[in-house]
Amino acid sequence: MKVLALDTSNRPLSAAVLDDNQLLAMTTTNIRKNHSIQLLPIVETLLKQTGLEAEDLQRIVVAQGPGSYTGLRIATTTAKTLAYTLNVDLVGVSSLKTLAANVNDEGRIIVPLFDARRDNVFAGIYQRTATEMKTIMADRHISIKHLIANLLEMQVPVWFIGQDVSIYEETLKLQLTDNFHRVSRAQDLPDAYVLGQLGLNEKPVEHPFNFVPKYLRLTEAEVEWKKKHPHEDTKPYVEKI
Amino acid sequence: MDKKNLILAFESSCDETSVAVIENGEKILSNVVATQINSHKRFGGVVPEVASRHHIEQVTICIDEALKEANVKTTDLTAVAVTYGPGLVGALLVGVAAAKAFAYANNLPLIPVNHMAGHIYAARFVKPIEFPAIALLVSGGHTELVYMPYENEFQIIGETRDDAAGEAYDKIGRVLGITYPAGKDIDELAHKGKDSFHFPRAMMHEENFDFSFSGLKSAFINTVHHADQINETLDRADLAASFQQSVIDVIVEKTLWSCEQFSIKQLILAGGVAANHGLRDTLSEKLSEQYPDLDFVKAPLKLCGDNAAMIGAAGYVAMKHHVFADASLNAEPSLEFDWVPDAVK
Numbered sequence: 191m192k193v194l195a196l197d198t199s200n201r202p203l204s205a206a207v208l209d210d211n212q213l214l215a216m217t218t219t220n221i222r223k224n225h226s227i228q229l230l231p232i233v234e235t236l237l238k239q240t241g242l243e244a245e246d247l248q249r250i251v252v253a254q255g256p257g258s259y260t261g262l263r264i265a266t267t268t269a270k271t272l273a274y275t276l277n278v279d280l281v282g283v284s285s286l287k288t289l290a291a292n293v294n295d296e297g298r299i300i301v302p303l304f305d306a307r308r309d310n311v312f313a314g315i316y317q318r319t320a321t322e323m324k325t326i327m328a329d330r331h332i333s334i335k336h337l338i339a340n341l342l343e344m345q346v347p348v349w350f351i352g353q354d355v356s357i358y359e360e361t362l363k364l365q366l367t368d369n370f371h372r373v374s375r376a377q378d379l380p381d382a383y384v385l386g387q388l389g390l391n392e393k394p395v396e397h398p399f400n401f402v403p404k405y406l407r408l409t410e411a412e413v414e415w416k417k418k419h420p421h422e423d424t425k426p427y428v429e430k431i
Numbered sequence: 432m433d434k435k436n437l438i439l440a441f442e443s444s445c446d447e448t449s450v451a452v453i454e455n456g457e458k459i460l461s462n463v464v465a466t467q468i469n470s471h472k473r474f475g476g477v478v479p480e481v482a483s484r485h486h487i488e489q490v491t492i493c494i495d496e497a498l499k500e501a502n503v504k505t506t507d508l509t510a511v512a513v514t515y516g517p518g519l520v521g522a523l524l525v526g527v528a529a530a531k532a533f534a535y536a537n538n539l540p541l542i543p544v545n546h547m548a549g550h551i552y553a554a555r556f557v558k559p560i561e562f563p564a565i566a567l568l569v570s571g572g573h574t575e576l577v578y579m580p581y582e583n584e585f586q587i588i589g590e591t592r593d594d595a596a597g598e599a600y601d602k603i604g605r606v607l608g609i610t611y612p613a614g615k616d617i618d619e620l621a622h623k624g625k626d627s628f629h630f631p632r633a634m635m636h637e638e639n640f641d642f643s644f645s646g647l648k649s650a651f652i653n654t655v656h657h658a659d660q661i662n663e664t665l666d667r668a669d670l671a672a673s674f675q676q677s678v679i680d681v682i683v684e685k686t687l688w689s690c691e692q693f694s695i696k697q698l699i700l701a702g703g704v705a706a707n708h709g710l711r712d713t714l715s716e717k718l719s720e721q722y723p724d725l726d727f728v729k730a731p732l733k734l735c736g737d738n739a740a741m742i743g744a745a746g747y748v749a750m751k752h753h754v755f756a757d758a759s760l761n762a763e764p765s766l767e768f769d770w771v772p773d774a775v776k
């Protein structure tokens with residue numbers, strides 16, 4: 191099966207073309223450049239390099255979130271439109287799980303995280319088993335304090351992964367002491383080859399129509415509105431005219 | 432017979448997700464518009480992040496409906512056109528990403544369209560545009576006069592220096608307790624009242640084509656607040672009528688002066704606020720009195736708001752002039768037509 195895998199959930203961009211579990215071509219960038227400008231030209235180049243046409247693709251896999259809202263929407267919109275118009279499978283994979291799957295050591299507890307500002311992170315807890323990435327704590331938007339509390343309770347060595355770990359490294363070391371471990375920097379970037387492989391094993395969505403990023407957070411405007419109007423709503427929010 | 436030119440057009444610059452199929456730049460085969468007004472009503476105005484989230488929910492549904500309604504297969508299409516600015520960046524990005532992916536997957540050329548050119552080309556569905564022409568564009572984000580010496584050339588001769596007319600409507604709407612979007616309700620209310628407050632008409636007699644509505648907005652708010660303080664209740668219909676008359680007087684005066692300064696064949700009225708009956712009627716009346724030979728073309732009421740049909744019509748003209756984009760097309764939130772600095776003669 192020919193697979194296109196895309197991840198623009200944060201500053202790094204990774205895109206790959208796979209033939210089942212075999213990598214055909216991949217590009218990863220980690221520069222402050224607009225994903226909107228970069229993504230599709232990279233996809234074009236990858237397909238050209240592999241001698242494939244868009245219509246040869248059989249499955250589109252995309253990192254569905256969490257991450258930067260705008261970043262998520264670029265790959266997700268691209269993926270859902272490609273899947274819709276090519277009439278092929280669409281699979282959304284957690285951006286955090288994609289990162290965690292960079293770690294291959296069996297049994298390890300892995301904590302991928304992205305900074306969400308103001309001492310909050312997007313994080314999950316995963317364990318690498320012989321057959322899969324097992325979810326110990328589902329992805330969520332969580333304060334660094336609560337994440338640390340959860341990890342202290344587990345009382346096991348944990349391996350942190352992600353470029354944003356450095357922001358919280360001192361606090362994490364201080365509180366988790368010997369249980370704090372850091373993966374090598376080489377593993378900190380999302381890898382669309384890993385994403386594509388995860389996507390081969392996950393179930394495609396029923397239809398691309400309703401596919402949206404997993405932001406894991408309401409917008410601030412909605413949070414405020416709900417506080418003030420607990421029993422009201424203006425649904426349906428979107429109407430055809 | 433020549434093959435039909437069929438453009439699949441995308442629009443997502445603000446709070447409407449829209450996809451249309453346009454034949455030969457002049458016939459609407461479908462024009463699916465998903466509006467988010469109900470959602471943004473909660474906040475009293477468009478919240479950009481919420482808008483972007485709705486666009487991504489809707490975009491492929493709209494493509495599918497537009498193709499089905501037009502009874503067109505992807506292989507029948509000639510090109511894809513998309514609004515790439517101006518507008519909300521996150522909102523624009525969804526339409527741009529979807530249009531690019533669709534064009535790429537189906538080997539179709541991609542046409543970048545300026546949203547404001549789209550508004551002007553809504554008038555194309557009434558009759559062909561004849562050049563030179565001037566377009567008066569009035570919307571929530573823009574109030575500008577655009578000179579078009581020939582096809583696919585757009586030059587700004589004047590614009591608002593502060594609030595757009597539509598913005599002013601929404602702001603005074605809040606004071607009157609009218610929920611967003613306030614334009615239509617104020618227009619209706621205005622017809623029941625009379626211009627008794629004589630609000631200022633800023634810049635009306637200046638020799639340029641620029642507008643300013645923030646002074647009017649402040650005068651309005653001060654009048655209402657002052658009455659509140661002395662426990663006086665003002666007639667809402669008269670307030671609305673006075674506000675609207677002031678907006679219309681300025682816009683009409685400047686537009687008439689542009690007709691005086693430029694020799695044009697057509698005057699086009701377009702943009703969201705072009706649906707305002709007060710403005711449509713006053714302008715028609717004055718033009719037929721003062722410029723009876725000038726062809727006045729009003730964008731159809733149904734196409735004044737944001738929609739992809741107008742983007743398809745503008746895209747058709749851009750395509751004729753070989754304006755294409757590649758896969759690196761990005762959203763340009765502050766995209767503007769070129770200015771004509773020596774517009775004032």
Ligand SMILES: [Zn+2]
Nearest residue numbers: 570703736737
């Ligand atoms: Zn508009």
